[in-house]
Amino acid sequence: MTTRDILHETFSALTANKVRTSLTMLGIIIGISSVIIMVAIGQGAQGSIQANIQSLGSNLIEIFPGAQRSFGYGASGGRGNAQTLTPDDATAISTQVANIADVSPEVSGRYQVTAKGTNTNTSVTGVTAAYASVHNVQVNDGNFITDADSKNLSRVAVIGPTTASDLFATGTEPVGQTITIKGMPFKVVGVTVSKGSSGFNNQDDAIYVPLQDAQLFLLGKTTYLSTLSISAVSPDVMTQVQADITSLLLQRHNISDPTAADFNVLNQASIVSAASSVTGTFTILLAAVAGISLVVGGIGIMNMMLTTVTERTREIGLRKAIGAKRHDINVQFITEAVALTVIGGAIGVLLGWGASYTVTALGILQASISMSSVLLAFGVSAAIGIVFGYYPARRASRLNPIEALRYE
Amino acid sequence: MIEVKNITKTYVNGDNETHALRGVSFTIDDGEFVAIMGPSGSGKSTLMHILGALDTPTSGTYHLDKHDVSTLSDDELADIRRNRIGFVFQSFNLLPRATALRNVMLPLIYAEVPEKERIKHAKAALANAGLDEDRYNHMSNQLSGGQIQRVAIARALVNNPALILADEPTGNLDSHTGDIVLGTFQRLNKEYKRTIILITHEREVAEHADRIIYIKDGVIVEDGNSHDKRIISHAKRKE
Structure with a gap:
């Protein structure tokens, strides 16, 4: 047939x-x-x-301080509270570790923020210009924090779209307005592009101020960092970069036992996987x-x-x-x-x-x-x-x- | 030419042995019109199955055109049936979902004859079987009993077989239509020199053939000219 x-x-x-x-x-x-x-x-x-996850930043590696070790029989401090990361660590990483695109030192906290008659409580992050490239933050209106802002202690702020709508009436141009964070006036210089919220963490409800300003005025004359965000040049080198950073920081902090490290290095790839x-x-x-x-x-x-x-x-x-x-x-x-x-x-x-x-x-x-x-x-x-x-x-x-x- | 030598067929069912054929021998020449006659249970159906290459004998030999058919495998038997035998059944067995023409072409489809030739042969066979041309494209369930049997005869003719086997071809037809169908067989035999074997239990039907082989209890009782008075009277007596 x-x-x-x-x-x-x-x-x-x-x-x-x-x-x-x-x-x-x-x-x-x-x-x-x-x-x-x-x-x-x-x-x-x-x-x-x-x-x-990618929208948090591409090829992101984040370093948080570990628990504060105390001598004798005292209980250790909570994880992340330790003051172990310094701007010098950031400089050392950016100069000594290969395959790094950018290093963003950060401090953060939650503060009461007010504008003319409005009031909100939101997270305030002290950043340098590198933050924008490491975390994929884009500014819709105005500019992001510059390195000069950080150096000059200029009291400027970039706010997220949710914060902008919380603080200012619709139709009001936020750029050029003044907001008060923890009693200090900051001038709004930019509004970021909406990224959407991921679960409990709304990336649109945030305020960015220069790192030095945050350390000096908000946290109270500290020089320590709460996070060090690093972007690697490609996804393939993430493991190598992570390992290099770990050994560099162990050496800088004089720690010989890796399990006793006073910091944690988190790799975005492992979160994705x-x-x-x-x-x-x-x-x-x-x-x-x-x-x-x-x-x-x-x-x-x-x-x-x-x-x-x-x-x-x-x-x-x-x-x-x-x-x-x-x-x-x-x-x-x-x-x-x-x-x-x-x-x-x-x-x-x-x-x-x-x-x-x-x-x-x-x-x-x-x-x-x-x-x-x-x-x-x-x-x-x-x-x-x-x-x-x-x-x-x-x-x-x-x-x-x-x-x-x-x-x- | 058909040569059957001392054929037996035994069915074994548990401890029971049924001897359907107990040594049958005969020769049928090309162009003969033979009726195999016998009462039910005589073994004529078994003989038809063996002659039609649907079954093989327990012992003995069967040669169809010098080919030994008695020891072939299933697929070899299918080849013999496809190329050398045409069947006409009592219950017609047309495909209900196909046209008259398609039904006639079916054996050629299995023989992988090209489409154009198929249609040519099928139309010629339908004309030989005497079906009106305006019925060729009717579905088989739109045809009358007589027309259906003509389609079945055309299907048996289409592969130009050495032998046409008709198993009670008039059994499901009224006597008038039956006579027309038997007339068709006679015409095919006389005009086209077809070899035809008719299996029947009816004397009137058998008389349309030239020769009658009368079989009973698995053996041939009489074999002779259908106009021979002795054969006819014998058949009458057996009824």
Whole structure:
């Protein structure tokens, strides 16, 4: 039998009972489309989590002070409270460690902030010009803090869009206004571009002031840093940079035992990979549930094919009597099963695509369809056709023509 | 030419042995029109299955055009059926979802004959079987019993077989339509020199053939010219 004849036979067999054919196909359609949707949603979630983390800064390594060690039997201070990081550490890192793009020394605290008659409590970060490039902060209106601002102790501030709307009435231009932080007046010189909030940490509700100002006026004449943020030149060198920084700081702080370090170095890549592994597990879970419905659909195909073989016993007998070989009958029934699953799979892919598109368009979630999941779905549906069509086809091809012709 | 030598067929069902054929021998020359006749349970169906290469004998040999058919595998038997035998069944066995023309083409589809030739051969076979041309593209469930059997005969003819086997071809037809179908067989035999074997239990049907082989309890009781009074009376007596 030529391929064309097989397809002709398949078409006429599948259109003979349209209701049954479409109901059987529905099982595969639901299975394939749910696999596609689930994987798309999972990958979308993974992508948006990664993007969120990336928005904190690219190739970011953060150094926090560790716990303050005390001598004798006293309890140690809380983690992060120690005054161990200095601007000299920052300079040493930027000059002695390779593959570093920028170093941003920071201090932070929460303060009461007031403007004309308005009042808010928000985080205030003392920064240098490097902060903007390390943390991907862009200014919408005005300028970011400059190195000159920091050196000259000029009392200027850059505020986030949420803080701006908290402090100033809509329509008021924030740049040029004066705000008061902990009793000290600061002139607003810029408003940052909105980054969106990630969980409890709203990056839009923030105020940036020059580092020296914050150390002198807000924290009270301290020279220590609360964070050192470092951006590496590429994601590949993160581990090396992290290791170099650790050994440099250990040496500078005269600590020989790495477990007793008075600082913590956090690598953004490890945060990303931890988050990715969570969403990855989640995606596998969703896909597994969808996969079960695919298997159920496959069993539906097998059920229909077995019914078909029984119903068409006489036809099979006739085909054999006029010279069809086992192989011909086998191919015919397997083709029918594969046609069912492949057509069902194609419709399922379109449906899944449509659903993912709708979810994305409605802004519910950023679902991303990958070509690999479409190809996989197609391959899987064809494989299901072969697997679940094999047994019925084999049964048909082994029918004895004499008995098949007598079958009532 | 068909040569059957001492064929037996035994069905074993547990401890029970059924001897459907107990040593049957005959020769049928090309262009003969033979009726194999016998009551039910006589073994004529078993003989038809062996002659039609649907089954193989337990012992003995069957040569169809010098090919030994008695020891072939399933797929080799399928080749023989496809190339050398045409079947006409009592219950017609047309594909319900296909046109008359498509039904007739079916054996050629399995023989992988190119489409153009297929249509040519199928139309010629339908014309030989006497179906009106305006019925060629009708679905088989839109045809009458007589028309269906003509399509079935055309299907048996289309691969230009050495042998046409008709198993009770008039069993599901009224006597008038049955006579027309039997007339068609006679015409195919006389005009186109087709070798035809008709399996039947009815004497009136068997009389349309030139030769009658009467079989009973798995052995041939009579074999002779259908106009021979002795054969006819024998058949009558057996009824």
